[in-house]
Amino acid sequence: MPSLKFRLALFFSALLAFFVTHTPAENYVLAGKQNSRIQYELSQRIVPMSGMKSLIISTVVPATFKSPTYNQEVSDVRFDFQPQPTNQEEKLDARGNKVITATWSMPTAPITASVALTATNWLQLTPLSTSTPFPVSAIAGPERTYLQATKQVPANDPRILAKAKELTNGVTTEFDAVQRVLAWVIDHMSYVLVPESYDAMYSFETGKGNCQNYSHLAAALLRSVGVPVRVVNGVTLKKTYDARVGGGNLTLGMAQGRHSWIDVYFPDLGWVPFDPQQSQLFTSNRYIRIEVGLDNEETTQDGLIRWTVARGVQGQPEFEESINADFPLDETSITAKRQSYGPKSLLLSPEVKATFVPYVAVATPPPPPPQETPKEVPKVDTPKPAPVDKPVIFGNLEFPEGVNFAFVREVATTSEGTQELRKNFLVETAEYVTRSAQYAQVFVLKEPLELRRIALALQKYGGEGSLWIEILKDENALPGARLATSEFVSVERMSSRPGYRWQPFDFSKSKLQLAPGRYWIALGFTGSPVVNWFYSYGKPVGPSDGTRYKTIFDETWSNSLSFEFNYRVEGMGGK
Template sequence: MKRFAVGLLACVTFFTGPAFAENYLLNGGQDSAIAYQMVQSITPAPDTRKLFLSYVKPVSFTSPTYNQAVESVNITFSVAPDSQTSKTDENGNTIMEAAWNNPAQPVSATLAFNVKNSVRLDTLKTSAPFPVAGLPDAVKPYLAATDQVPASDPAITQKARELTASAETQFDAVRRVLTWVIDHMRYVQPPESYDAMYAFTSGKGNCQNYSHLSAALMRAAGIPVRIVNGVTLKNPYEIKQGDTVLIMKNAEGRHSWIEVYFPDLKWVPFDPQCTELFVSNRFIRVEVGLDNNDTENDGLIRWTRVKGSTGKPSFREDIRADFLSDNVTLAGTKTDYGPKNKMFGPPVTAAFQKVTKVYKEPEPEPVKPERLKTLVFSEPFVFGNLEFPKHLDFQTARARTEEAPDGSMKMVKTFLVETAEYVTTQGKKYAQSFVLDRPVKLSAIGLALHNFSSDGQLWVELFTDKNGIPDQQMAVSDMVFLADRVYKPGYDWVNFAFAGQEIVLQPGRYWAALGFTGGPIVNWFFSYGKPTGPQDGTRYRTLFDEQWSHSHAFEFNYRVTGLAPKDFKAE
């Protein structure tokens, strides 16, 4: 491979002008017919006396934007259960439970159904006033405070009052809360805790934290909210924005979101990570409740065991969704109001605050050549989107195991999901942007990857930036031969060294693009949102797309390492 010897690099385009809010109004729709199947495989421990598996029957749901029509729900077991029950809980969920006495062999449960999911996004009208009044008795339980949704906590009630103080419509109040949550939070997995207070104080969490914090603030303001548990599907979809295309993608796995009650709209879905008044039709709605402790029944594993024993079952969950048809026609228009991080929703006819917001990022200034020559690069430097679950098998990952007062055990489902993109498709090149606030003598760029075979070679190409897209290639890393790497489960850093190239990067914006040859099969892990970089900082191009016109709403996990001047301060 051609190598580039590069000295002091100053060919960088810096941010120019202000960055406005990242609020997008969507028009159009989605229509899909999906054949869904989830298989859970459980191997009981030898000392298991009784094994219980429970599932929630998915049902049809209608709202002004998102609609789900479920057909032909069927659950089968590889080993016939000794008993089966079905009941409806106070939230309207139909819970099916199967039990086995002294199970001596693995059990597989297969839940299958067909579903037609559709989304319609055009101008939505709501005139519901704030404060909310005249609520039906059936929705009042969803104002309650719980351990995970502490709507009566003084810090939560104070923040809710602060956010909604001058709101006159319910939509305005809800929108203010959601805008704050989207900008306050950063997605991580797994979080240390799943409740709203952890999210409120730390500013980070997973989908459960986003849902619990949004619900706590809205309930504190007198707005009914219920937690939804379900599944997101990994099939991406496009939102057209003029000459560019924004790619939206979820991980395939368990997900938590919310539904908000409006007197004139009834229950309407929101994903507090990025959408208002709708969720995409890649969401399959399963169970609702007050919080995620209340919605634990779908996929719950319980067992009793011999006294004094410590064994627990092993577990695997596989989801498959075949799109029998899929039609997406969505177009987005960016506004100058809203959160700093991306939020999507339909146009709304309602009185609400439209304050133009400008989020001006500090513009890195290049170091003058005469000063650059005097700098001593001695301080270890590490920068990037660094947090991801390493070496984790997502199909077998499970949350905590708990013991009930009667001695029975339960294994609570996890919301760990494999947020990753297959990045070695022929004819595509993926790139991640990063911004340096100081000069750096580059050693390596690491990418969070998982390779599924030992075929092929990988490398990283370093580009300058021009108007938010990769421009001139500056350097190419050493090759990584996948045959030389020791296999490990899950994702880990793959370091691409720039040995012997003496690359010094000026402060500014750059792009790291993955190159490959020889047929590798590689996934690159990503984080929802943009934890470290610009909103347009994750892109891919096809063979004839010189403008890198496809932008992703997520950010790849990457790591820039090298040496920086000690105690560097910009002039």
């Protein structure tokens, strides 16, 4: 019988049925709105070193931005420089960013530079309609600039073009092309805070990167097939928000700090924001847009610090940056519905009415069926269980141990001999876990284990009391009955040095024997400790539903988080 080939064209909101085996998707369609008024301030403090001849600070003024989903209205912008600079200039750069440059001659005293503003941000997640055909017709005007290839966004690299053509083969609408590229990027990459390189090819080849890499790889793939993409720099704010899903909440949020994302141009929609780490056709209203450009090598003006020194002078100025945001008004009403298609990693989207073929993540092949048992099995002695004597260490292990996030910047020297500190995107991804909620992180055992200790990536900020860990059973994919409790750790004896470090919790006295399966690490505390637990964006190690919390008002662990805490499990195992 001849094979039947067909193309399925449908609306994003249509009911889908797949007669294929595929990996469970983490694609959520969101509906609702956010409305916030944000009092925002970014401050820098620089202490000049002896022999400094000049100091120059550049700041970009955040601009009002409108799109079909995310909107930012900026008002009451205030700059404060102390002491007053020797010279201050304002100009528009080639991409339309308004840049303020302040210069101090022969500075000796500490300098502070701050920008404060009110951002009225609102997000509307209602069905979007787009019918732009693909390939996109010839782009004219300023949007054409954002088809260029750069060193960090090599849209002309043959490997990038080949992959983009593979992903968009046969599609007829721009949205179809964009959603396929974005879904592939999300599944291809794993987030790391400090990658070896920030360009698209590094991420294409290794599958690793931070927010800059996600932006560059998505931009390179889309530009290579004629879709304009510009890179956006700004700040994400740490205030979380909930999307109601089923009988619980999906809590979403980002670390507070510098961030990179993209805008994609649709002729019938205009510029629309995407975060290639997790969202398409929108960013939440916790994003403050500041600067746009071709790539992150071009979007360097905001927060740029440059200086010159007398001949023979070594060293660099002391530097500290802080970001503060208050929400006098904050309203969120969002629901989320999980879809049966999409990437394996988290992707958030509004409902979109457009012709497209749903992206389905590549499935892991099922194990081969067991072979038939021979009719006659020779009698053998039952072997004794292998001794549990092999040290085992596993978990979500990668985090920047001991880093003081307030002071991290790298010094570079320009071709003119000026030294500079550029903004970086090393952000403190951590949750304050000793307040009115309890947090739990799943881990999965593939072999039996005698548990000895568990360590968490923690930083103590103050307070007093005790911490401990409970190991809980997994019951219907939620934390269940307690199996064991660790020794208590005195908060007063924890390190007070800046930075996150492994804090061990001892289970050796319990001699807990764990069979293969899922278990939960639940952090408990008494007193009034102020402790943060570091996390990784996405789910680098565990399952998508493996990070949970419950408040004092919750009877069950029905609330899930979109990230994975850093943890280390140690014990003795054996084959």
